[in-house]
Amino acid sequence: MQSMILQSALNHLLEAHQIDIRPLDGKTVYFSLQDLPIAVNFICTNDRIFVTTDATINADVDIKLKSNVFLKLIQGEDLTELLRQDKIMIHGDVKTAQLLVDLLQQVEFDFEEALSKFTGDIVAHQVGKIAKKFKSSDNSLASIKDKITNFLITPKRFH
Amino acid sequence: MENTTHFGFKDVATQDKQGMVRSVFDSVANKYDLMNDVLSFGAHRLWKHYTIATSNVKAGDKVLDIAGGTGDLARAFAMKVGDTGQVVLSDINAAMLGEGRKNLINRGVPGVAFVQLSGEQIPFSDNTFDCVSIAFGLRNVTDKDQCIGEMYRVLKPGGCLLILEFSKTDIALLEKFYDFYSFNVMPQLGKIIANDEESYQYLAESIRKHPDQETLKQMVLDAGFGTCEYHNLSGGIVALHKGIKV
Ligand SMILES: C[S@@+](CC[C@H](N)C(=O)[O-])C[C@H]1O[C@@H](n2cnc3c(N)ncnc32)[C@H](O)[C@@H]1O
Numbered sequence: 434m435q436s437m438i439l440q441s442a443l444n445h446l447l448e449a450h451q452i453d454i455r456p457l458d459g460k461t462v463y464f465s466l467q468d469l470p471i472a473v474n475f476i477c478t479n480d481r482i483f484v485t486t487d488a489t490i491n492a493d494v495d496i497k498l499k500s501n502v503f504l505k506l507i508q509g510e511d512l513t514e515l516l517r518q519d520k521i522m523i524h525g526d527v528k529t530a531q532l533l534v535d536l537l538q539q540v541e542f543d544f545e546e547a548l549s550k551f552t553g554d555i556v557a558h559q560v561g562k563i564a565k566k567f568k569s570s571d572n573s574l575a576s577i578k579d580k581i582t583n584f585l586i587t588p589k590r591f592h
Numbered sequence: 593m594e595n596t597t598h599f600g601f602k603d604v605a606t607q608d609k610q611g612m613v614r615s616v617f618d619s620v621a622n623k624y625d626l627m628n629d630v631l632s633f634g635a636h637r638l639w640k641h642y643t644i645a646t647s648n649v650k651a652g653d654k655v656l657d658i659a660g661g662t663g664d665l666a667r668a669f670a671m672k673v674g675d676t677g678q679v680v681l682s683d684i685n686a687a688m689l690g691e692g693r694k695n696l697i698n699r700g701v702p703g704v705a706f707v708q709l710s711g712e713q714i715p716f717s718d719n720t721f722d723c724v725s726i727a728f729g730l731r732n733v734t735d736k737d738q739c740i741g742e743m744y745r746v747l748k749p750g751g752c753l754l755i756l757e758f759s760k761t762d763i764a765l766l767e768k769f770y771d772f773y774s775f776n777v778m779p780q781l782g783k784i785i786a787n788d789e790e791s792y793q794y795l796a797e798s799i800r801k802h803p804d805q806e807t808l809k810q811m812v813l814d815a816g817f818g819t820c821e822y823h824n825l826s827g828g829i830v831a832l833h834k835g836i837k838v
Contacts, residue, residue, distance in 0.1 A: 434823075437646045444648060461838070476819065476836060479722060479750025481648050483836055487821035489813060490838065 435547045436473060440484035442542040447481065452536075454480065462533045463492035466500045469551045475533055482536075494525030494533075500548055507537055507544050597734055600797030609734045610710075614685055616791045617661075617732075621687035623786040625662050625695075630785060631778055631792075637664075639830050640727060643756050644668045646823070646834060652676040653722040656746065658711040658739075659683055659729020663692035663704075669723070670701050680716075682707045683729075711739040716746045723747075727756040731802040740815040747837045753817060755808065758799040759824070759831035766827045774799065805831050 447454060457477035465472035474490055476483040498506070498521040506515060512534050515521045523530050596603045599612050620627065628636050643665065649655055651674040657666045659682075666681035673679055681696070681704050683689040693706050709715055711726060711733050724743045733739045743753050761767050774796035782792025803811065805822050808831070812820040817835035824831050 478838055485821050487819045490819040
């Protein structure tokens with residue numbers, strides 16, 4: 434259910450902002466949380482993103498991290514900085530990972546709430562509070578667009 | 593026995609099954625929507641709603657609904673694809689397709705094409721559709737692997753297959769209730785409302801003969817889909833399998 438909602442939210446984002454995800458076409462990015470039983474594939478194909486929990490598909494990029502690091506990342510913490518601090522493990526192309534993270538950082542989806550289904554509300558809330566401290570101040574939609582443009586996912590209307 | 597298949601709990605000659613299934617749906621066509629609401633307590637609407645929500649279909653897409661019957665999914669897909677997309681409502685049975693056409697025209701749903709076809713031989717070119725769906729239809733198809741293979745063929749790379757079908761619940765109490773309901777209440781309601789006990793007996797039996805969640809998932813993967821996952825609905829009474837052609 435959560436993956437279906439995230440999928441809808443992501444694709445709504447792509448349509449609403451006319452984001453061209455061709456640079457991600459044909460790529461599957463696998464996100465797994467080391468401390469929670471959560472693992473999700475983002476399959477980017479046919480101009481859209483499918484979010485699935487099926488483990489049979491081979492991913493191009495494999496990202497492993499803890500749930501608190503995931504929330505920091507989603508709330509704007511820099512991927513390369515987290516990599517440098519060894520808080521995140523990436524097998525595969527980091528640029529592809531960055532492209533997907535850019536999208537996840539903007540999507541209208543309450544990750545904290547989704548995680549709370551697994552951790553219990555209180556823990557997730559605490560994790561979320563910590564994450565908020567790290568939320569970068571330049572996380573506005575305008576700067577997100579700039580960031581996206583930097584990472585090849587260019588809004589179609591700017592073409 | 594060779595060259596036999598099941599028709600509900602009976603073994604019948606493989607070549608006879610399609611005709612027998614046709615008689616069932618010829619018989620239930622004009623009461624199908626009413627019976628669906630009554631027998632599922634309206635839950636089929638929620639199951640279909642979930643199917644549409646998870647489909648990832650967007651404006652401009654081409655969608656094929658197999659065994660689409662009275663057109664519930666086709667109608668919802670038509671709203672999603674808009675003027676720039678296209679939906680094909682298909683069914684092997686002329687009476688069911690006729691009800692579908694009537695429903696969609698009465699509701700003023702534009703842009704839907706109606707095609708009488710068997711899911712085992714889909715008369716469209718390879719790589720045509722963004723999404724292919726089949727709701728409560730696969731269990732009636734004689735050669736299910738052939739049908740899944742055909743759905744794979746007509747999907748574009750990256751296209752999405754949706755199979756909504758009755759499945760197996762692993763909740764013991766629910767299973768007991770469901771068995772009692774299917775074999776005692778359903779045929780009786782069929783008799784009272786549609787004057788057709790036999791068809792509803794077949795529908796209940798065919799559900800039990802349908803592959804369980806894991807078996808069907810493997811069939812989807814065997815057909816070539818790069819990924820398949822399923823979601824149990826109503827405790828597994830129904831499951832939605834979603835395959836992606838990657
Ligand atoms: C239970 S109804 C489902 C109708 C509709 N999809 C729904 O969910 O309300 C099953 C449908 O499968 C159709 N059907 C049976 N065998 C078929 C086949 N080989 N190819 C296509 N449709 C078939 C029947 O004619 C019938 O309309």
